[in-house]
Amino acid sequence: MTETVLVVGASGFLGRSVVERLREDDGDGDRRVVGTYCSTPRATASVQFDFWTDSVESLVAEYDVDTVVFASAVEYGGDADTGDSSVAASFSERAERFAADCADTRVVYVSSAAVFDGTRGRYAESDSRSPRDDYSRRLVAMEDAVDGHCDDAAVLRTSYLFGFSTGELDHRLARTRDHLDRDEPVAYFTDMYKSPVLVTEAAETVARLVDGDATGVVHVPTPRVSVYEFHCEAMRALGYDPAPIERDEVPADMDVAPDASLSSEQFDSVVGFEPSAVRPGLRSQVDDRPDR
Numbered sequence: 001m002t003e004t005v006l007v008v009g010a011s012g013f014l015g016r017s018v019v020e021r022l023r024e025d026d027g028d029g030d031r032r033v034v035g036t037y038c039s040t041p042r043a044t045a046s047v048q049f050d051f052w053t054d055s056v057e058s059l060v061a062e063y064d065v066d067t068v069v070f071a072s073a074v075e076y077g078g079d080a081d082t083g084d085s086s087v088a089a090s091f092s093e094r095a096e097r098f099a100a101d102c103a104d105t106r107v108v109y110v111s112s113a114a115v116f117d118g119t120r121g122r123y124a125e126s127d128s129r130s131p132r133d134d135y136s137r138r139l140v141a142m143e144d145a146v147d148g149h150c151d152d153a154a155v156l157r158t159s160y161l162f163g164f165s166t167g168e169l170d171h172r173l174a175r176t177r178d179h180l181d182r183d184e185p186v187a188y189f190t191d192m193y194k195s196p197v198l199v200t201e202a203a204e205t206v207a208r209l210v211d212g213d214a215t216g217v218v219h220v221p222t223p224r225v226s227v228y229e230f231h232c233e234a235m236r237a238l239g240y241d242p243a244p245i246e247r248d249e250v251p252a253d254m255d256v257a258p259d260a261s262l263s264s265e266q267f268d269s270v271v272g273f274e275p276s277a278v279r280p281g282l283r284s285q286v287d288d289r290p291d292r
């Protein structure tokens, strides 16, 4: 029997790798993958869908969807993205409606380490969420909506996604590489920590959650690194000397999460592979590129 997976946000950095991975695994043709875009159609995403104005219910019915992967941005798409509380309230309503429309399917929702305020670090799935801004409150609202409406749902929380997705380097590392190429100064915080995840390994995790029956929250527990180390390690993997990258510290008046690194009590049993550290992960992608 053909299984249909709807990937919402399939034109995005992660969504593209998710669609590619799900299609790769479909040698016997028993899986159909339908991808949505919002503004930019891609080979991975041919169906237009806007979270703010469209109903996912009609897509679920039209394509007879078994599993919905939500790998879409949760920003407000319109001009009224002021971050004020009225926008947050309407996001919650949209989230509730989206989740209710998916109540009869399996759901894999891609959330973020940003649900934690980053004052402690190495957060596990059982730690209480502590959103610090409108973006994180929207992530929490979406998690709650999925939890409230969808019995068969897994929530994947990830930190920085990096590497090549369908041939394109992520925007953070592309910026650093551009600065090094142009001999322009670039600096990163040595006292802000993340657990960066190779985008293709995030996609592998999503695929295993699509195929499995685990419910609840799963973190990807990659090694904790400073943002400075992240960029240096990645540049080494790309063959650059990271020496020109300067060290910076988080200014005292800047309201950011200092340590949003993740640990996991679930990943080994639910997903079950060893996620890569920054340099070997990116290096493996470089080594595998057909244009080498």
Ligand SMILES: NC(=O)c1ccc[n+]([C@@H]2O[C@H](COP(=O)([O-])OP(=O)(O)OC[C@H]3O[C@@H](n4cnc5c(N)ncnc54)[C@H](OP(=O)(O)O)[C@@H]3O)[C@@H](O)[C@H]2O)c1
Binding pocket: 008, 009, 010, 011, 012, 013, 014, 015, 036, 037, 038, 039, 040, 041, 049, 050, 051, 052, 071, 072, 073, 074, 075, 076, 077, 110, 111, 112, 113, 158, 159, 160, 161, 162
């Ligand atoms: N990237 C990271 O470092 C990171 C870190 C932690 C968690 N995450 C999680 O992963 C998710 C995906 O990240 P990403 O880097 O792949 O994001 P991305 O590249 O910005 O992609 C966002 C996707 O959402 C779609 N989209 C935007 N507005 C939409 C709307 N109103 N309705 C429906 N779809 C809409 C975009 O479509 P168009 O491009 O066609 O407009 C695109 O397909 C994030 O939202 C977050 O929850 C990402």
